[in-house]
Amino acid sequence: MQEPGNRFDSSKSTxxxxxxxxxxxxxxxxxxxxxxxxxYLTALTDIVNPEIYVYKEKRRLYVIQANVMVRxxxxxxxxxxxxxxxxxxxxxxxxxxxxxxRKDPVGGFNKALVxxxxxxxxxxxxxxxxxxxxxxxxxxxxAAEHKAMPPWSGKLGGLLCMHxxxxxxxxxQGSIALYNSDMDELFNIASTGTPVHIRP
Numbered sequence: 001m002q003e004p005g006n007r008f009d010s011s012k013s014t015x016x017x018x019x020x021x022x023x024x025x026x027x028x029x030x031x032x033x034x035x036x037x038x039x040y041l042t043a044l045t046d047i048v049n050p051e052i053y054v055y056k057e058k059r060r061l062y063v064i065q066a067n068v069m070v071r072x073x074x075x076x077x078x079x080x081x082x083x084x085x086x087x088x089x090x091x092x093x094x095x096x097x098x099x100x101x102r103k104d105p106v107g108g109f110n111k112a113l114v115x116x117x118x119x120x121x122x123x124x125x126x127x128x129x130x131x132x133x134x135x136x137x138x139x140x141x142x143a144a145e146h147k148a149m150p151p152w153s154g155k156l157g158g159l160l161c162m163h164x165x166x167x168x169x170x171x172x173q174g175s176i177a178l179y180n181s182d183m184d185e186l187f188n189i190a191s192t193g194t195p196v197h198i199r200p
Contacts (some may be wrong), residue, residue: 042070047189054176054198056081056093059167061176063189071185076167076177085122085174087131088157093174096121098196101149103187110180111187112163115196118156120144131155147193162186
């Protein structure tokens with residue numbers, strides 16, 4: 001029985017019942033403004049202009065096309081995954097907005113999608129910290145301007161990619177590891193120039 005004066009009356013509750021969630025319900029990837037729909041049944045041949053979003057804390061890689069999430073893969077990261085990459089050997093997966101600068105079908109990891117790391121943001125930070133020389137900085141900028149693979153740097157690291165590996169472990173040098181079957185799909189989906197957004 002409700003006590004006199006109690007404003008809550010279960011018979012007149014205005015609280016709406018929660019609707020069951022649907023796999024096609026609109027969702028919002030963490031940190032992004034535009035909500036997306038989910039459609040994992042989209043054929044690979046219909047994924048023609050995707051963007052890739054990596055959420056490090058969630059250990060997930062999402063493939064988004066026209067505000068529709070068409071694929072969702074588990075991933076593994078560098079052996080020291082928290083924080084942005086700063087130097088060679090720190091075991092961190094870089095954070096920021098990148099693009100695929102090379103597709104390697106027969107690399108050391110079966111298939112690999114190479115990212116344009118170090119990019120301008122990481123190069124500028126290293127330049128002002130005295131880690132990179134002006135000529136090294138210029139080489140990285142020139143590579144970015146021509147959508148080419150940046151020069152490997154023993155100071156900042158490089159040749160970071162998405163490749164087949166062990167997504168249930170964080171044991172790479174900073175690259176992103178996927179199951180073999182997922183990497184096969186992603187390799188077919190992505191192209192040189194495909195944007196890759198890596199978030200904390």
